Amino acid sequence: MSSATAALARARETFARGERVEMGPLADSLEVNRVTLYRWVGNREDLLAELLWERMKRGLDRLDARVRRAGSTGADRLTQVILGFFAAAGHGSPERAFVDREPALAMRVMTAGPVHDRLIAWFTAAIEEEATAGTVAPLHPPAQIADIVVRSGEAVFWFDRASGRGIDRDNLIVILSALCPATAPQ
Structure with a gap:
């Protein structure tokens, strides 16, 4: 090793x-x-970013596979993945322990730099895949939509952390369906 x-x-x-x-x-x-x-x-932030991304990527891939096996496509798939992804960082997870222990550092590491950029790249690829399959018709470039979706998910996650009110699923659903309307399957 x-x-x-x-x-x-x-x-x-x-x-x-x-x-x-x-x-x-x-x-x-x-x-x-x-x-x-x-x-x-x-440095420590670089190391934490790498550790977080490894865990996030595995979680995204597992969640996405589960959502796909259930038959979800298009904006429904994307919504389920983003909501499930942020919900998975809930109580009892190592990510949540990090957020609770060092909130300012966790917010900086998770919402800026390589973690944020990789999340956007992951969702960009998912949007492009759905567009290629004909299940969504993005109204804007996929990377721009992914950026909006990831930032919205982050806002929901951090708002939940600050307020304890829970994840506002409906707003994320509205955002995704507005930016990636469904098309008839081909």
């Missing part, structure tokens, strides 16, 4: 237990200094 791989694996285990990932203890556990660890994985 390469050094960066070992560092990611150890950090992944710590994060999955819902514990705080710290660079000093991580370097100590790998018997390297912090400078070496930083060379391998970047």
Whole structure:
């Protein structure tokens, strides 16, 4: 196992237990200094972004497969995935432990930089796939719609976190059906 791989694996285990990932203890556990660890994985925010994206990507892919097996397509598929995705980061998850423990850092890592960009890319590909299948007719470029959808999902997630009022499913459904109206299956 390469050094960066070992560092990611150890950090992944710590994060999955819902514990705080710290660079000093991580370097100590790998018997390297912090400078070496930083060379391998970047700074703490870079490492957390990578850990979060790994978990998010696996969750998105699993959720999407389940939604597809149930026969959902078009805006319905996209809505179920985005709602399920943000709901999965609920109480008891390592992501929620991170959000509860370090809300400002979690918001920065999750809504800016590579995590946000990768979420937009994932949803762009899903919208393009549905458009190619003829199940939606996007009214704007898929990347622009994906950006709006992801930002809306993030707003819902963070509003729920701040208010405790729950996810507003109806607004996300309205946004997706307005931007990606259904077409007749071909």
